[in-house]
Amino acid sequence: xxxxxxxxxxxxxGFLEAxxxxxxxxxxxxxxxxxxxxxxxxxxxxxxxxATEYGPYLQNEPSPLHTTxxxxxxxxxxxxxxxxxxxxxxxxxxxxxxxITYGHMIDNVVLIVTGTLHERDVxxxxxxCHPLGMFDSIASLAVAQxxxxxxxxxxxxxxxAPYFSECITSEDxxxxxIEIMRNTLYKAYLEDFYKFCQKLGGATAEIMxxxxxxxxxxxxxxxxINSIGTELTRDDRxxxxxxxxxxxxxxxEELAVCEDVDQVRGAMEKYPPYQSIFSRISYGESQMLDxxxxxxxxxxxxxxxxxxxxxxVFFAYIRLREQEIRNLxxxxxxxxxxQKNRVHDSVVFIF
Amino acid sequence: MSxxxxxxxxxxxxxxxTFAAIGIAVSIGVSVLGAAWGIxxxxxxxxxxxxxxxxxxxxxxxxxxxxxxxxxxxxxxxIILQTKLESVPSSQMYAPESLRxxxxxxxxxxxxxxxxxxxxxxxxxxxxSCALSDAQNSSLFVKILVIEIFGSALGLFGVIVGIxxxxxxxxxxxx
Numbered sequence: 001x002x003x004x005x006x007x008x009x010x011x012x013x014g015f016l017e018a019x020x021x022x023x024x025x026x027x028x029x030x031x032x033x034x035x036x037x038x039x040x041x042x043x044x045x046x047x048x049x050x051a052t053e054y055g056p057y058l059q060n061e062p063s064p065l066h067t068t069x070x071x072x073x074x075x076x077x078x079x080x081x082x083x084x085x086x087x088x089x090x091x092x093x094x095x096x097x098x099x100i101t102y103g104h105m106i107d108n109v110v111l112i113v114t115g116t117l118h119e120r121d122v123x124x125x126x127x128x129c130h131p132l133g134m135f136d137s138i139a140s141l142a143v144a145q146x147x148x149x150x151x152x153x154x155x156x157x158x159x160x161a162p163y164f165s166e167c168i169t170s171e172d173x174x175x176x177x178i179e180i181m182r183n184t185l186y187k188a189y190l191e192d193f194y195k196f197c198q199k200l201g202g203a204t205a206e207i208m209x210x211x212x213x214x215x216x217x218x219x220x221x222x223x224x225i226n227s228i229g230t231e232l233t234r235d236d237r238x239x240x241x242x243x244x245x246x247x248x249x250x251x252x253e254e255l256a257v258c259e260d261v262d263q264v265r266g267a268m269e270k271y272p273p274y275q276s277i278f279s280r281i282s283y284g285e286s287q288m289l290d291x292x293x294x295x296x297x298x299x300x301x302x303x304x305x306x307x308x309x310x311x312x313v314f315f316a317y318i319r320l321r322e323q324e325i326r327n328l329x330x331x332x333x334x335x336x337x338x339q340k341n342r343v344h345d346s347v348v349f350i351f
Numbered sequence: 352m353s354x355x356x357x358x359x360x361x362x363x364x365x366x367x368x369t370f371a372a373i374g375i376a377v378s379i380g381v382s383v384l385g386a387a388w389g390i391x392x393x394x395x396x397x398x399x400x401x402x403x404x405x406x407x408x409x410x411x412x413x414x415x416x417x418x419x420x421x422x423x424x425x426x427x428x429x430i431i432l433q434t435k436l437e438s439v440p441s442s443q444m445y446a447p448e449s450l451r452x453x454x455x456x457x458x459x460x461x462x463x464x465x466x467x468x469x470x471x472x473x474x475x476x477x478x479x480s481c482a483l484s485d486a487q488n489s490s491l492f493v494k495i496l497v498i499e500i501f502g503s504a505l506g507l508f509g510v511i512v513g514i515x516x517x518x519x520x521x522x523x524x525x526x
Binding site for chain 1: 388391392395396397398399400402403404472476479480482483486487
């Protein structure tokens with residue numbers, strides 16, 4: 001019942017909620033980003049980061065630093081925090097936390113399968129996988145030749161198995177197929193997560209459904225923009241959109257028939273929450289769209305901390321850390337490649 | 352009263368001492384339940400929040416003390432109520448005055464018990480928010496403390512009415 005979770009939420013989850021809020025105060029602030037953007041070398045960045053919560057992870061790194069090392073260590077911190085939370089969590093919070101990683105699992109599966117298709121070394125690919133999305137039999141993904149084998153040999157034992165029901169075909173894997181598989185899986189995953197959150201009820205359902213709807217809508221727009229000019233038919237495109245969210249169902253009908261970016265814009269501007277995103281981008285410019293969506297997402301994630309006694313803070317914290325790692329990666333890449341004038345292009349301030 | 356087998360008659364047949372004893376039990380038992388509930392809501396958040404911000408622990412003990420005060424109200428009223436119990440001759444057991452005394456102590460216990468239950472839960476929830484927000488921004492502590500004080504005043508209302516109510520409990524004088 002809505003509102004009454006205040007009475008019982010803390011029995012199982014009060015301690016962890018307080019911990020995750022404590023972790024949140026360790027996120028880098030605008031002042032930190034301003035300092036980081038002033039850095040001249042990667043060692044400067046390391047020096048600034050040692051003053052933050054990343055300190056213990058970076059301080060023993062030898063001096064010729066690489067961007068990948070910084071990103072790897074920052075991700076390691078996120079993974080450590082995630083594992084700590086998962087150890088402490090009770091049902092249904094532990095299921096909720098596991099749901100958060102399924103997105104990374106899908107990305108990892110796609111990464112390995114695409115890599116194998118292009119004849120890359122499996123170990124090299126495994127290093128690139130996101131550690132949150134690892135599962136035991138991930139290395140054996142490389143042997144699969146088509147979707148059916150992929151499913152039967154490997155994925156049937158993973159949590160992703162139920163999501164595969166819609167995309168089992170005997171066709172050989174190719175780039176297009178894999179991309180469709182990724183989006184079909186993601187669609188099934190988001191719908192499942194959405195249903196799970198609705199089942200949890202209360203403030204969790206209210207906030208998580210809003211966040212997931214935004215995610216689904218963002219994916220719908222990205223699918224549309226990326227599929228313009230490809231051989232994907234309108235019906236196939238329509239099938240990749242998740243069956244919930246603000247755009248469902250009329251917005252999806254409009255997006256399915258879009259032929260260029262300005263038509264997408266026309267379809268999206270009918271929805272007030274997305275109007276503000278599109279109004280910030282000038283016509284014909286789809287590069288900045290990603291950043292605008294990220295900014296809106298971060299704004300929504302930060303707002304979820306304004307309410308107490310719900311699970312969305314865990315989701316929001318992990319997402320905000322991931323955004324922070326993306327920011328750090330961009331800043332260090334810009335510094336490493338002497339492109340400091342572009343440093344503000346893709347950094348999304350969190351606070 | 353009504354016919355011989357009605358609920359109203361059953362209520363009148365219950366000894367006033369039973370009512371009085373239940374009243375006293377509810378007054379302390381339910382108050383302690385409320386206090387304990389509040390302390391665990393506050394405490395679990397406080398422990399978690401103090402990992403990253405250890406400075407909040409001693410300040411936020413005030414929230415725990417506010418919850419504890421709720422249990423003390425219950426103890427005080429239970430003691431007051433039990434001093435109201437007097438023995439009456441068995442001929443006077445079901446006299447209207449005895450019944451009134453029994454009901455008064457019963458009602459007083461219910462009032463205090465449930466007022467303190469919700470008061471304890473209320474203070475506990477505010478205390479939990481207080482701990483979390485103090486950990487983020489220490490200037491919020493005093494502001495939320497004011498809210499907490501108003502919350503804990505709710506329990507006092509119950510105590511006041513309960514004590515006035517129990518003043519009605521006068522047993523028939525020994526003949």
